[in-house]
Amino acid sequence: MPALCLAVLFFLWHVICKMEIVSAYVLPSPKKVWESFWKMAVSGEAFWDMIISLGRVLKGFAIAFVLAFLLGMLRTMAPASGQFYEYLVQFFRNVPPLSLIPLLILWCGIGETTKTVIIVLASFFPMYLNIVKGFTDCDKKLLEVGDVFGYSRTKQFVKIMLPYASADILVGMRIGLGYSWRAIIGAEMVAASSGLGHMILFAQQMSRTDKVIVGILIIGFVGYVTDWVFGWMIKKLLKGSCKNGWN
Amino acid sequence: MAGIELVNVQKSYVVEKRNVQVLSGISLQVPEESITVILGKSGCGKTTLLRLVGELEQPDGGEIRYGAVHKTAFVFQEPRLMPWLNVTDNICFGLKKQALDSLEIQSIIYTVGLEGFERAYPFQLSGGMQQRVSIARALAYQPTFIMMDEPFAALDYFTREQMQRELLRVQKSQGASILFVTHSIDEALLLGHKIVIIEEGLIKAEFDLPKSEKLPNLLDEEFIEWKRNIIQNLNVHI
Structure with a gap:
């Protein structure tokens, strides 16, 4: 069925171009897009832009995860600490990361720092909120089992709270990864000289709609594959869960 | 001091801004190496008493004195x-790490009748099977003091009888002390060396039963008399 849907879409695209319903400048034919993709793939242009974007995403995502995990853990182990930074978290959660690009360019220039900060801001919040939810929702009855066996707080955290929260943590990571992938393209369109976002913007300035479409398809494909890999990992890690989550 | 001693233990909870006194001053001796059964109607404070002894909650008043150092489950x-x-993994x-070898673990799994389910996850088991895993987890710990809160309520008749026998065997072989909560008079008579009846947060009666090598026959005249006594104390109209 997915292949059929894809085939129908390509067929409609082909028919629209063949009948010249819209100009080839606005919507190039699938053949033209494929040829452009092939040229970009052979020259390595598309591959390197993809690798650069992916590298930025992974770097920002990793930093965001460490920060979200540490703050989420602090919020759980010492609930009173939340009052010191929770309002800041809620404030920045409502500020779209892309709106901070002008300020970040003024502060950090158009180097890698700006893009990393954008990704961190985009992926931090879904991960932080899910990590906090996972830890705070931990079943008190299971914690009592740890108490009965004389578990220390650290052992209780490692043996009960962390596995219990893992479903929420992984879901937060999956959402965070999707958000960072979206954010990097935006950031690269504004402040970059490489990466898929820059490639798309440059192609638009050169009136190469075919290359713009190639860029969009690569972004969609890489995003889909990374999400699928994450989904597969979640399924493997939560092998004891019922319906992909025990809480 | 042998065993555990409760001295004028009190506990209350606030339910919808109303103070509910659950235990109003319980004084009780839980002797070592025997089974003490707490018997009472639902809501009389049996579970609260067990949670206080297990240190899962703190009493509002009174004192709980622990004798020798216990390994509790x-x-x-x-x-x-x-x-x-x-x-x-749940049993362990x-x-x-490596406190029990695989043969010992297998023997516990066999005891609770879960052979063939070693790799199964809880959501793949029935309620009764899950409860048996929970009992196996407690037995594997090799405790000297076991607290049990209506542990066999979810089991069928045959498994329950098997588990009761196993409990008596463990108690005898390990010399464990057991504090057992139930609302079943027959179960209390089958297992208990001492039966404590609680009503409205107070101890209403205590019975010391003769120790037996095997499961007692509840149709014996002696046990029918015990049962009659307990029923009278529980104010059950039959």
């Missing part, structure tokens, strides 16, 4: 298994 009303662990949950 608790079997809750619900199985409380770790959903991400399989049967074997309270143990230090």
Whole structure:
């Protein structure tokens, strides 16, 4: 069925171009897009832009995860600490990361720092909120089992709270990864000289709609594959869960 | 001091801004190496008493004195298994690494009748099977003091009888002390060396039963008399 849907879409695209319903400048034919993709793939242009974007995403995502995990853990182990930074978290959660690009360019220039900060801001919040939810929702009855066996707080955290929260943590990571992938393209369109976002913007300035479409398809494909890999990992890690989550 | 001693233990909860006194001054001696059964109607404070002894909650007043250092295990009303662990890992949950070898673990699994389910996860088991894993987890810990809160309520008649026999065997072989909560008079008579009846947060009566090598026959005249006594104390109209 997915292949059929894809085939129908390509067929409609082909028919629209063949009948010249819209100009080839606005919507190039699938053949033209494929040829452009092939040229970009052979020259390595598309591959390197993809690798650069992916590298930025992974770097920002990793930093965001460490920060979200540490703050989420602090919020759980010492609930009173939340009052010191929770309002800041809620404030920045409502500020779209892309709106901070002008300020970040003024502060950090158009180097890698700006893009990393954008990704961190985009992926931090879904991960932080899910990590906090996972830890705070931990079943008190299971914690009592740890108490009965004389578990220390650290052992209780490692043996009960962390596995219990893992479903929420992984879901937060999956959402965070999707958000960072979206954010990097935006950031690269504004402040970059490489990466898929820059490639798309440059192609638009050169009136190469075919290359713009190639860029969009690569972004969609890489995003889909990374999400699928994450989904597969979640399924493997939560092998004891019922319906992909025990809480 | 041998065993555990409760001195004028009190506990209350606030329910919808109303103070509910659950235990109003319980004084009780839980002797070592025997089974003490707490018997009473639902809501009389049996579970609260067990939670206080298990140090899962603190009493509002009174004192609980513990004798020798105990290695305690608790079997809750619900199985409380770790959903991400399989049967074997759940049974070993309270143990230090390699505290039991695989043969010993297999023997415990056999005792609770779960052979063939070693790799199964809790969501793949029935309620009764989950409860048996929970009992196995407590037994594997090799405790000297076991607290059990209606542990056999979810089991069928045959499994319950098997588990009761096993409990008596463990108690005898390990010399463990057991504090057992139930609302079943027959179960109390089958297992208990001492039966304590609680009503409205107070001890209403205590019975010391003769120790037996095997499961007592509840149709014996002696036990029918015990049962009659207990029923009278519980104010049950039959």
